[in-house]
Ligand SMILES: Nc1ncnc2c1ncn2[C@@H]1O[C@H](COP(=O)(O)OP(=O)(O)OP(=O)(O)O)[C@@H](O)[C@H]1O
C-alpha cells in the first residue's frame with residue numbers, strides 16, 4: 469500500500485525512541501525527547517580536542533549501551549561551536565557542539581549535538597527542539613512509536629565495516645623537515661587526520677611505573693592513535709627510548725623500538741638475518757688485530773668489502789681489491805678504534821642494489837639504484853640514480869622475511885642480485901620516501917596510512933578487561 473507524501477513524511481515520536489547516528493558509527497541508541505531543551509545532547513566520555521586551530525576537531529567515546537561501560541565507540545567530528553548550556557539541574561556548562569546525521573526509520577536529517585559527560589545525564593542522548601523537525605508529532609504519554617532497534621547490532625561483524633572513518637591523531641617523531649616528513653603530514657591531513665611533527669630529541673620523560681608519559685615543550689603529550697618513528701641513525705638510543713615510552717603507554721608505534729635497535733646494529737642485524745636463514749653476503753667480524761688474517765680467510769678471497777658499523781649513505785664502505793689492500797684498510801680502521809665487518813664482494817651486482825619497500829608485510833614498491841659512474845656503491849647520496857624495477861618472487865619473499873625478522877611494519881630492505889639469489893645488505897627502519905615515490909610514481913605514504921588505519925581503526929568497539937555487568941538503567 470502506498471502512502472501519500474504527507475503520510476510518508478509524518479513521524480510520531482513518543483517520549484523515548486530508538487535512533488541511529490551513522491556519521492559517528494552509532495547504529496542504535498535510545499534517545500529521550502526533551503522539548504524543554506533547544507539543542508540535543510550526547511553523553512560522551514574522554515572528550516578531547518585536537519587538530520589545527522583553524523579546523524578544530526573533537527574526539528570522544530560513547531557507551532551506547534546503558535550499564536555496559538565495556539562497550540566503547542570512539543568518535544570524532546569537527547567542532548561547529550562552543551556553547552553555554554544549562555543542564556536539567558540548573559548548572560551551566562560550556563559544551564562543544566558538533567553536527568551529525570540522525571536517522572529514524574529510514575528518514576535522515578542533520579542535527580546539532582552538544583557533548584557532555586555529566587553523570588547527571590541519565591540517558592545516553594536527549595533530543596532537543598532543534599532536532600525535532602516540523603513534521604514530528606510528540607506523543608508525550610507513549611514511547612517507542614518508531615521501529616525498535618537492538619543493541620545486538622554491536623555484536624555483528626558488519627558493524628566493523630560500517631564504522632565511519634574516524635579521524636586519527638598521529639605523531640611523526642622526526643627531527644627533520646624533509647620530503648618524507650612533509651609527505652607524512654600532507655597525506656595524513658588529506659585523510660582528515662591530525663598529524664603533529666614532534667622533535668624526537670625535545671621529548672623528555674619521567675620513568676615511572678604507574679604513570680608513564682612523554683613530555684614536550686612543557687606539556688604532557690596527548691594520547692596519540694599512532695606514532696610514526698623517523699629516528700635518525702645518530703640518535704638511535706635516545707629515539708628508541710622515546711618509542712619504548714610510547715609503547716609502555718600503549719600507543720601503537722608503526723615500528724617497534726626493538727626492531728629499530730636491532731636493525732641499526734649491523735652485527736646484531738647480520739646475526740638475526742642469519743638465524744632467520746635470509747640470504748646475505750658472507751660476513752665476518754673480529755675485535756683483535758691478531759685475527760685479521762683468519763678473519764679474511766673466513767669470508768673468502770679478495771676482492772672484499774670492509775664496512776664501518778656506523779656507516780650510512782655508503783660513507784664507510786670500502787672495496788679492497790686485494791688481500792693486502794683489505795689488511796691495510798682493516799689496520800687503518802683499527803687504528804681509529806672503529807668497528808667494522810668484512811664481507812664478500814658481490815661482484816655481479818655491479819654497483820646496483822634493489823630497495824624493496826615493505827609495508828605491513830607486503831612489498832609495496834621497489835626500485836633499482838645504480839651507482840655513479842665508477843662507484844661500486846649504489847647509494848643515491850653518492851650520486852646514484854634510481855628507477856622502478858620488477859622484482860622476482862624470491863626477491864619479494866626475501867624482503868618480506870627480512871622485514872619480519874626485525875618485526876618492522878615499515879622497512880626499506882636493500883638487496884643485491886647475486887648468482888646465488890638475493891643477498892640482503894641491510895634493513896632500514898626509517899626508509900626515505902622521496903626516491904621511491906619519485907621513481908615508481910606510487911603513493912607509498914598513502915599505503916602506510918592504509919596500514920595504520922586498518923591497525924588502529926578497525927573495531928569501533930573495544931572490550932575492556934572487566935566484564936562488569938551492571939543492570940540496565
Ligand atoms: N658485499 C657487497 N657487495 C657488493 N656491493 C656492496 C656490498 N656491500 C655494499 N655494497 C654496495 O655499497 C652500498 C652501500 O653499502 P651499505 O648499504 O651496506 O652501506 P650504508 O653505508 O649502510 O648505506 P645506507 O645509506 O644505505 O645505509 C650498497 O648499496 C651497495 O651498492
Ligand SMILES: [Mg+2]
Nearest residue numbers: 779780781894
Ligand atoms: Mg645503512
Ligand SMILES: [Mg+2]
Nearest residue numbers: 782882893894
Ligand atoms: Mg645501504
